[in-house]
Amino acid sequence: MTDTTTTNESGPVLQIRDLSRRFGGVAAVSGIDLDVAPRETVAIIGPNGAGKTTLYNMVSGRLKPTTGTLTFEGRDITGLAPHRISRLGVSRSFQINNIFTEMTVRENVEVALTALHGWGKRWFNVATRAKPLQDEADTLLERLSLSELAHKRAGTISYGDKRLLEIAVVLATRPRLVLLDEPTAGMTPQETKRVTALIKSLAESGDYTFLITEHDMDVVFGVADRILVMHRGEALVVGTPAEVRDHPEVRRAYLGEEDEEDAEETAS
Ligand SMILES: Nc1ncnc2c1ncn2[C@@H]1O[C@H](COP(=O)(O)OP(=O)(O)OP(=O)(O)O)[C@@H](O)[C@H]1O
Numbered sequence: 001m002t003d004t005t006t007t008n009e010s011g012p013v014l015q016i017r018d019l020s021r022r023f024g025g026v027a028a029v030s031g032i033d034l035d036v037a038p039r040e041t042v043a044i045i046g047p048n049g050a051g052k053t054t055l056y057n058m059v060s061g062r063l064k065p066t067t068g069t070l071t072f073e074g075r076d077i078t079g080l081a082p083h084r085i086s087r088l089g090v091s092r093s094f095q096i097n098n099i100f101t102e103m104t105v106r107e108n109v110e111v112a113l114t115a116l117h118g119w120g121k122r123w124f125n126v127a128t129r130a131k132p133l134q135d136e137a138d139t140l141l142e143r144l145s146l147s148e149l150a151h152k153r154a155g156t157i158s159y160g161d162k163r164l165l166e167i168a169v170v171l172a173t174r175p176r177l178v179l180l181d182e183p184t185a186g187m188t189p190q191e192t193k194r195v196t197a198l199i200k201s202l203a204e205s206g207d208y209t210f211l212i213t214e215h216d217m218d219v220v221f222g223v224a225d226r227i228l229v230m231h232r233g234e235a236l237v238v239g240t241p242a243e244v245r246d247h248p249e250v251r252r253a254y255l256g257e258e259d260e261e262d263a264e265e266t267a268s
C-alpha cells in the first residue's frame, strides 16, 4: 500500500480560490477565498440559503464549481469525483445511512478500518482478529465515547449515538480533512452538548482538520478556531470567533436576526 499519510505541514490543507457556483440565475456561491491550515477547525455559518451546503458540496466533489479552484495539500482537486477526493484524504460525514444497522457498533468501525487497510469485505472476519486493527477500533470507539455500546447493534442505538458512530466511521478512514455538515442537526439539547464536547476534544487533539457547517451557534463558537460567515453566496467575514461575534455586519446580517430562532430550533 502506498503511504497516504504524508502531509505538507507548511502549506494549507485546503485552499479555496475565487470559488463560485451558479444554479441558473442564482449565484449560490460567489468568489469565496479560504485557506484552512493543518489542524484547524473552520466553521461555515450564515442564514438559510447563504450557500454553505453548496460550498461544502464543491469541496467534497458532489458539485462541480462554475468557477474557481480547490487545492488539497497542494494538489488541484477542482471538479474531481467524490470518491477520488475521498481517497486523497478528504472525508465527509454522510447521514446515518452510512451505517450498517445489522452490525454492531464495533463492527461498523472495523469494516471501515478493513476497507482502509485494503482487506475488503471478504477478509473482514480474518482481518478483524488482527490486533492492530482491534486496538485502532477500540481507540476510535473510546474517542467517540461509544465503548459501552460497542456490542450493541447499530440500528438499536440512539440518534445522537448513531451520529457519533457515523463520525467514528468517517475517522476510521484516517482523513486529513474532515467535513461535517451540521453534525448536531436533529439532536436534543443534551445530545448536542455531548457531541459538541466530543468534536471539541477531537479538534483539540490536533489529529484532524475540520470544516464544519452548523446552525447551532453554541456549537460553532464552542469548537471553531475560525469562522467563515456567508451571506447570499458571498464571504461576509472570516475571522476568529471573537472577531465574528463583534462584527457589526455579521450581527446585522445574521446573529441579531437569528439568535432567537436558533435557540428555539435547538430546543425543539
Ligand atoms: N440544486 C440546486 N438547484 C437550484 N438552486 C439551488 C440548488 N442548491 C442550492 N440552491 C440555491 O442556492 C442557494 C444556496 O443554497 P445552500 O443550500 O447552499 O444554502 P445553505 O447555506 O446551505 O442553506 P441552509 O442553511 O438552509 O442549509 C439558495 O438560494 C438555494 O435555493
Ligand SMILES: [Mg+2]
Residues within 6 Å of the ligand: 052, 053, 054
Ligand atoms: Mg445547507
